[in-house]
Amino acid sequence: MECQTCGRNAVGEGLVEGARVPLCERCSGYADEFSYYAPPKTARKAAALPAKAVRVSREIADDYGKTISRARDKRGMTRKELAAKLLIHENELASFEEGRIKPSETLAKKLEFALGIKLFEEIEEAGKKGAAESAAAPKKAGGVSLADILEIKKR
C-alpha cells in the first residue's frame, strides 16, 4: 500500500476529507482519524489475550474415584477390562477408584475419553481464593476476635 498523499509506504489508514485512505507515518498527522495496519501476527496474539488474563487452573476433581467407578459400572465394564483398555494394571485402576491415588494428567484424560466423563474441574484462581477466604471467615465462638485484640491493646 502506498500513501495516498505522498506515495511513501503506507503504515495505516486515515480519514482524509471524509474518505478512508492509506497513509504513511508522516501524512497520518493530517488525517482526521488514523489507525495503523495491525500485522496479522500481533492481531492474533491480542485476540488470545483475554483468555489468558482469566487464570484458570485445571485440577482433577476430588470425587474422581467415584466418578470413574460409577461410569465404569454404567458401561458394564469390569476393572480388568477398563484397565486393559488404558494399558494399566488392574490394581492401579483400583487405587484410582478407591481414591487412594490420583491418576496422572495423561491417564485422567484417557479415563475421560474411555468413559465419557469429566475428571478435571476448571477453577478460576480468583474464585477459588474468594471461596477459601469466606470459608475461613466464620470465627469459632470463644475464639479471639479483632475486638478482643483491640481490647487487649487498650489495657
Ligand SMILES: [Zn+2]
Ligand atoms: Zn505520505
